Amino acid sequence: MTEGTRCEGCGALLQTEDPARPGYVPESALERENPVCRRCFRIRHYNEVARVEQDPDLYLQLLRRIGQTDSLVVLVTDLFDFAGSWIPGIQQYLARNDLLLLANKIDLFPKSVKRNRLREWVRRSAEKLGLRPVGVVLCSAAKGFHIDEVIDAIERHRRGRDAYVVGTTNVGKSTLINRILREEGEGGGEITTSPYPGTTLDVIRIPLEEGRALIDTPGIVRRDRLSEWVSPEDLRVIVPRREIHPRVYQLNDRQTLFFGGLVRFDFVKGPRQPFVCYVSNDLYIHRTKWEKADEVYSRHRGELLSPPSESADLPEMERREFRLAEGEKKDLVIPGLGWIVAGKKEAEIHVWAPRGIPVEVRPAII
Numbered sequence: 001m002t003e004g005t006r007c008e009g010c011g012a013l014l015q016t017e018d019p020a021r022p023g024y025v026p027e028s029a030l031e032r033e034n035p036v037c038r039r040c041f042r043i044r045h046y047n048e049v050a051r052v053e054q055d056p057d058l059y060l061q062l063l064r065r066i067g068q069t070d071s072l073v074v075l076v077t078d079l080f081d082f083a084g085s086w087i088p089g090i091q092q093y094l095a096r097n098d099l100l101l102l103a104n105k106i107d108l109f110p111k112s113v114k115r116n117r118l119r120e121w122v123r124r125s126a127e128k129l130g131l132r133p134v135g136v137v138l139c140s141a142a143k144g145f146h147i148d149e150v151i152d153a154i155e156r157h158r159r160g161r162d163a164y165v166v167g168t169t170n171v172g173k174s175t176l177i178n179r180i181l182r183e184e185g186e187g188g189g190e191i192t193t194s195p196y197p198g199t200t201l202d203v204i205r206i207p208l209e210e211g212r213a214l215i216d217t218p219g220i221v222r223r224d225r226l227s228e229w230v231s232p233e234d235l236r237v238i239v240p241r242r243e244i245h246p247r248v249y250q251l252n253d254r255q256t257l258f259f260g261g262l263v264r265f266d267f268v269k270g271p272r273q274p275f276v277c278y279v280s281n282d283l284y285i286h287r288t289k290w291e292k293a294d295e296v297y298s299r300h301r302g303e304l305l306s307p308p309s310e311s312a313d314l315p316e317m318e319r320r321e322f323r324l325a326e327g328e329k330k331d332l333v334i335p336g337l338g339w340i341v342a343g344k345k346e347a348e349i350h351v352w353a354p355r356g357i358p359v360e361v362r363p364a365i366i
């Protein structure tokens with residue numbers, strides 16, 4: 001390939017090595033006149049975007065450039081992995097833009113959970129991070145819940161300006177854009193892409209209707225989520241696809257729960273009490289005695305306790321200690337996996353997770 005050929009559609013530098021990065025094009029497609037990257041090709045011909053990710057430093061540069069424009073920024077987050085779907089430093093770059101916050105994957109929450117309460121929780125969490133969103137919409141890209149509301153909110157808050165869609169990988173950005181393309185594309189004919197005038201942002205400008213444009217940016221990878229460390233096979237087990245059925249364990253002190261072989265939860269001290277687990281229904285939870293936990297882990301990791309599969313190369317497990325007061329209901333959150341509700345009574349808890357994966361404590365969301 002000639003050095004420095006750019007995609008006709010988005011302006012990304014074309015490359016044939018990595019399908020997950022911007023500008024990817026299969027060798028065979030390079031023969032064509034005016035080649036476009038695979039992402040633009042799919043949008044043009046199938047009204048479909050594919051997922052690409054970008055180097056975190058380049059992504060922050062992109063955010064900085066978006067921050068200098070007068071536009072609406074649409075931040076897509078995963079409601080089930082809210083902490084893990086936050087872009088670190090976003091407030092610094094986008095403080096002056098109007099920000100519309102979309103909380104995706106609402107379908108995973110039990111129907112009994114009040115939607116207004118969740119929306120308020122999302123808004124408060126954003127404010128704590130220093131952001132004042134102009135709107136918060138809960139939606140499900142996969143199930144098509146509230147997509148009309150999403151489209152209306154984008155249109156209302158855009159006020160004739162461009163709208164940039166940003167987010168970390170795996171939050172459902174591509175699924176959402178495809179939904180919007182499908183809804184808007186009905187009878188709308190073929191969608192074309194064009195590079196952003198005068199720049200190469202590796203973004204895709206998607207004209208929807210007259211004067212409307214959605215700009216899709218690649219996603220940023222966050223390595224501090226369990227979901228980034230496991231194989232695609234294991235990912236299917238830990239990323240929930242259906243409504244979560246919370247699993248309740250009444251534990252005595254000195255009892256342990258294993259979440260596959262990925263996370264270990266020790267209830268060390270405190271009166272007998274319930275712990276409620278919000279993780280994928282497909283993830284095996286194994287209960288054992290605290291005294292036996294080390295042995296169980298070393299003997300059964302990768303078999304009974306999986307994922308991860310035996311060969312997986314995860315960082316060493318690291319122990320974090322928590323002391324909760326009675327009645328202070330808290331979620332212990334493991335980004336990329338889910339959370340455990342604790343604190344019905346006072347409790348000393350140890351959570352073991354691979355080094356580099358934080359375990360966060362937040363007031364119970366449900």
Ligand code: GDP
Binds near residue numbers: 141143
């Ligand atoms: P992207 O990396 O942000 O573009 O995310 P994708 O669109 O590729 O989605 C990541 C994963 O989340 C895929 O397995 C999707 O099927 C799933 N997903 C996307 N939207 C939803 C949703 O609304 N609900 C649920 N349960 N899963 C979703």
